[in-house]
Amino acid sequence: MSDANSGALLDRRRLLGAGGLTLVGLAAGGARAQSAPDPLITNIQPWQSTEGEGVDARPYGAPSAFEKDVVRRNVPWLTASPISSVNFTPLHKLDGIITPSGLCFERHHGGRAEIDPAKHRLMIDGLVDRPLVFTMDDLKRMPRVNRIHFLECAANSGMEWRGAQLNGCQFTHGMIHNVMYTGVPLKLLLDEAGLKPNAKWLMLEGADAAGLNRSLPLQKALDDVIIAFGMNGEALRPEQGYPLRAVVPGWQGNIWVKWLRHVQVGDQPWETREETSKYTDLLADGLARRHTFVMDAKSVITNPSPQAPLKYKGRNVLSGFAWSGRGSVPRVDVTLDGGRNWREARIDGPVLDKSLVRFFVDFDWNGDELLIQSRAIDSTGYVQPTKDALRKIRGVNSIYHNNGIQTWLVRASGEAENVEIS
Amino acid sequence: MSRFPSALFVAALIGSTPAGAQPLNLGRAALPEETRAWDTSVRPDGQGLPVGKGTAQQGEEIFQSQCASCHGEFGQGVDRWPELAGGLGTLKDDRPLKTVGSYWPHLSTVFDYINRAMPFGNPRSLKPDEVYAVTAYILFLNDVVKDESFELNDKNLATIKLPNDAGFFDDDREVSEKAFWNASPCMVNCKSEVQITGHASVLDVTPDPKTAPKVE
Numbered sequence: 001m002s003d004a005n006s007g008a009l010l011d012r013r014r015l016l017g018a019g020g021l022t023l024v025g026l027a028a029g030g031a032r033a034q035s036a037p038d039p040l041i042t043n044i045q046p047w048q049s050t051e052g053e054g055v056d057a058r059p060y061g062a063p064s065a066f067e068k069d070v071v072r073r074n075v076p077w078l079t080a081s082p083i084s085s086v087n088f089t090p091l092h093k094l095d096g097i098i099t100p101s102g103l104c105f106e107r108h109h110g111g112r113a114e115i116d117p118a119k120h121r122l123m124i125d126g127l128v129d130r131p132l133v134f135t136m137d138d139l140k141r142m143p144r145v146n147r148i149h150f151l152e153c154a155a156n157s158g159m160e161w162r163g164a165q166l167n168g169c170q171f172t173h174g175m176i177h178n179v180m181y182t183g184v185p186l187k188l189l190l191d192e193a194g195l196k197p198n199a200k201w202l203m204l205e206g207a208d209a210a211g212l213n214r215s216l217p218l219q220k221a222l223d224d225v226i227i228a229f230g231m232n233g234e235a236l237r238p239e240q241g242y243p244l245r246a247v248v249p250g251w252q253g254n255i256w257v258k259w260l261r262h263v264q265v266g267d268q269p270w271e272t273r274e275e276t277s278k279y280t281d282l283l284a285d286g287l288a289r290r291h292t293f294v295m296d297a298k299s300v301i302t303n304p305s306p307q308a309p310l311k312y313k314g315r316n317v318l319s320g321f322a323w324s325g326r327g328s329v330p331r332v333d334v335t336l337d338g339g340r341n342w343r344e345a346r347i348d349g350p351v352l353d354k355s356l357v358r359f360f361v362d363f364d365w366n367g368d369e370l371l372i373q374s375r376a377i378d379s380t381g382y383v384q385p386t387k388d389a390l391r392k393i394r395g396v397n398s399i400y401h402n403n404g405i406q407t408w409l410v411r412a413s414g415e416a417e418n419v420e421i422s
Numbered sequence: 423m424s425r426f427p428s429a430l431f432v433a434a435l436i437g438s439t440p441a442g443a444q445p446l447n448l449g450r451a452a453l454p455e456e457t458r459a460w461d462t463s464v465r466p467d468g469q470g471l472p473v474g475k476g477t478a479q480q481g482e483e484i485f486q487s488q489c490a491s492c493h494g495e496f497g498q499g500v501d502r503w504p505e506l507a508g509g510l511g512t513l514k515d516d517r518p519l520k521t522v523g524s525y526w527p528h529l530s531t532v533f534d535y536i537n538r539a540m541p542f543g544n545p546r547s548l549k550p551d552e553v554y555a556v557t558a559y560i561l562f563l564n565d566v567v568k569d570e571s572f573e574l575n576d577k578n579l580a581t582i583k584l585p586n587d588a589g590f591f592d593d594d595r596e597v598s599e600k601a602f603w604n605a606s607p608c609m610v611n612c613k614s615e616v617q618i619t620g621h622a623s624v625l626d627v628t629p630d631p632k633t634a635p636k637v638e
Contacts, residue, residue: 077627080492080502084542110539123452123460131452138448164622171628192446203463209545211538213463262460270465273535277526280590286513288525292593296602306622333607338616342609371616375607383604393599397518409618418622422615 026313026367026414072105075171083111084210086153088174091300091321092308097148097178097349097356101232104177106239107153110209113259117243120207122227126265129194136243139229142184147226147249148355150323152176152295154252154279157402160387164418167306172406172418176323178356181247182230186221189263198267204246207261214255215269216248220293224249227260250325250354251293252400254279284395295325297384298403299332299359299376310365310414318361324378325354331377332359338371338407338421345374370410371421387420464534468580471533475575476555478562482570484552485559488541497521497563507563510585523564527587529579533557
């Protein structure tokens with residue numbers, strides 16, 4: 001710990017000095033003395049004396065039964081019906097940068113469609129020289145790419161505009177996932193159809209019961225949009241749009257149209273429900289921003305957090321995610337004293353464009369209350385703002401694009417709570 | 423000559439994105455019947471509208487039998503289902519009410535959304551004339567038209583303005599929020615004292631009580 005910050009960041013010597021204090025509800029940190037032999041070591045255990053299931057028991061694997069609580073969760077009061085609703089990724093149970101497919105949050109407007117890939121078609125028409133129809137087999141014969149990108153719902157943290165509301169990063173920040181996609185660059189498909197000179201906007205449309213449609217600027221489509229059929233090395237999951245979805249790196253999740261069946265080329269936006277009545281950001285003066293596609297740089301500490309309290313004094317791992325829709329996140333700062341002092345976190349793993357990055361602060365904790373925050377600084381120099389700085393510009397009725405700095409209060413008991421601070 | 427293709431091959435191997443210089447000759451031509459079947463997204467200028475017509479009065483009957491159980495008899499919304507009417511002039515309020523009349527900029531959006539996704543539970547079941555009629559009734563509920571005999575059709579839909587059509591502007595964050603691009607954020611002694619100003623535990627809405635404000 002070479003930084004000059006004081007605050008609650010402790011070094012080893014101070015920890016040892018505090019070691020004689022009585023710990024309330026917390027196990028002591030450090031190497032512990034054992035008074036009697038551990039029966040888990042000295043006795044033969046059931047899993048040693050009985051054979052387990054064979055290789056034919058689980059043709060498609062599942063997590064250990066001991067991990068049964070690591071699941072997506074929803075917040076029933078948020079929406080009128082679970083058919084048009086959202087659930088949340090358990091961020092506090094993840095590590096690295098890849099979200100397991102079965103834990104990626106779901107947002108459906110007309111429920112999860114189940115589509116036979118043999119019956120799925122992709123049509124490209126409108127302002128093109130050759131309107132075309134593709135089958136899934138056609139798409140899989142095209143040159144393809146693999147790319148890791150985050151998908152964040154524009155409404156992620158939307159419940160927090162008026163103040164701290166939900167206790168858990170799963171609920172405050174869990175409308176995000178980060179996946180390796182396999183698919184065909186949309187540019188290849190557009191080249192195949194041949195764009196007319198006046199082409200400027202695309203309309204992406206899903207085959208689900210909501211028929212979700214969104215207008216996409218042509219420039220973005222030609223830049224980095226992928227029409228994906230794979231995620232994390234296998235086919236898309238049905239809840240993520242099987243057999244085909246749009247991947248629109250760095251842009252709000254709603255435009256990543258799932259169950260994609262249609263790309264219509266036009267010369268102006270369609271102004272659909274999802275880009276007018278929803279996914280527009282109402283400001284305090286009564287006017288609303290529209291076409292706010294890019295997701296601003298953001299981060300959150302996932303451990304400790306309300307669902308992941310500190311259990312031990314002494315050595316601990318603080319960890320979290322950061323991301324930016326404008327590029328990569330080469331730097332994340334962390335404070336343990338409510339923003340008085342900051343230090344650079346250690347980033348581990350790949351730092352990719354428009355992908356989650358994983359950060360750590362390895363620290364010693366003496367049981368003092370902490371106010372912990374993280375702030376992302378992206379490759380364009382954008383610094384994640386405080387929630388109050390955002391409110392000053394946008395008011396509290398935006399719903400979308402709340403990328404303000406999150407604060408967790410870690411109490412002496414190790415429990416954490418969602419708070420806001422001055 | 424032999425060196426040139428091999429250099430190309432290496433470039434292709436390390437290139438980041440496949441180039442589309444050569445036609446792939448995959449897929450097939452879409453037939454006019456097929457493009458007609460799917461080109462149903464409706465734009466503000468009316469492109470995509472089917473031929474048809476319906477009055478607000480005709481729409482009321484459909485609305486009360488197929489829409490009111492969620493949206494309410496007067497479009498006021500039931501439980502957490504969306505309000506469709508009212509809220510005019512509330513966009514600056516502490517709790518704005520965003521409806522077709524108070525917030526939506528384009529009538530084409532109403533037609534397009536009903537046509538593709540409504541009624542919830544039985545989408546794509548309404549005929550074009552019925553969609554025109556229900557859309558006309560929603561205009562009536564919002565006082566955009568005052569006469570229930572008003573007929574909405576493919577000729578006049580694009581000419582009807584909604585009250586908040588001027589209420590939107592394009593994303594300006596890179597200008598209006600320029601201050602967030604800050605080369606050297608404070609690292610040490612950034613503030614003298616820190617006060618806790620809000621607790622999630624006070625609200626106690628994790629994960630399910632019914633008291634919290636809704637989000638859309």
